[in-house]
Amino acid sequence: MKEAQFYLVGTPIGNLGDISLRAIETLKAVDLIYCEDTRRSQKLLNHFEIKKKLISAPYFRERKSVGLVEEVLRSGQRVAYITDAGMPGVSDPGSILLGEIRKLGYRVEVIGGPSALTNFIGLLGVELEKFEFVGFLPAKRAQRERFFSESLSIPKIFFESPHRLESSLLIIQEKKPLAELCLAKELTKISERFYEGRATSLLKSIESWKGEWVGLIWPDEDKDNAAS
Template sequence: MIVPTPIGNMEDITLRALRALRQADIVACEDTRRTRKILERFNIKAKLVSYHEHNERQRTQWLLGILREGKVVALVSDAGTPGISDPGAVVIKEAIKEGIKIEALPGPTALIPALLLSGFPLEFFSFFGFLPRKRKERKAYFERITKAPPPVALYVSPHRIKTDISDLLEALGPVEGAVIRECTKVHEEVVRGPLNVLLEWAEENEPRGEMVLVLYPSCHEEDKERQVDGNGWLCKAKELIDKGEKVKDVAKRIQEEYGIPKNKVKKELLHMNTEERR
């Protein structure tokens, strides 16, 4: 059973989740210490085993053996729903391959409340989890983000929020966004604004706790293709031109905000204008 646990407020745990934890023969958890606190809070006694990113593949085979015996395993993460940017996907996939029945319980997740609190339209949305750390992989992520249906949601750690927002600003430009921090907790906070404003907030406040970053890129489809490789400033320049500003004024503003040489801005705008006339 995939059992979601509270992401901050203990009152968010469901009756079904409590019953699943009581009935389980084994509770596989990301951190036994954190899960034990939840069990103690609700007077639940269960056998705990660790299941985290460092032992996921090795532990999966052991859990499959338990499941083959007909025993019940409850899979939990430190907070939220296992398998979504948390350990769990491997054992779920392998259990399905073997025809083992899986129950996925509904419950807490930071993603959906964050999307709602962002205030952006939600006919569609895209989710990218945590940004990878390697430069090549990040570049690929940014390319995918520019083509994804907005809003785009990402998980952000307090140790990397400034780096992540800075890199996203370079790749996408000052698109509208929202940071939802400590969702469901006492000190829940929502900060809305363009990415450059969110970066200033992060640099000034050194935010702590778990966070979700929601973005709403609003460029035209033909412009999105040109955002890759850190050229998100083109979208901003095009928007300013569409509003009636002169090319020289736009070039000056882009240079001030992004550090892009004015001659390069003018050249790209001229190129875009030529393409539109064809």
């Protein structure tokens, strides 16, 4: 196993105070930081007075970045990877890069951090022993219609774009009018909001679609039975 190291580092999803001491220490200790977007990551580094070179490696360039990262590691330097917010690899880039670097024989470490998924589950207020996380809902309406037409046996948690959430709720209103949902946006921020109800009521009660959304749709039976 080579001595050089590659770190996947979780960063705040909204409130900068959620970053871990270990994440700060790691970002200060590495020689180079690859990231999803240099503009977003530079703000994070500036806030914590971390002076490191940033190199862009978004999702669509992740595989192409493997060779560049391996070259840096081969020289004995340590590298970290961060995304715009949250835990790399959870509906964000990072997992492909880490997997390929590990295949090359380098030691990799994950520095845990905030995740919209786990924060959302904590907000539900019920025991959620079984669920399926599907990541972001499909961008195409036809695919979302098929998704919400399927029978549900366990709760499904999803991320959704603010530009598509209203459309998705209209689909649910048509395909599963009796389904109970939970929605949250802007987790850990001052503008954080949490909603519960059927699609029809949510379409009326949500005042603004702006923000990053996490949602859960309960199975066809009631949510108390689904969570047990």
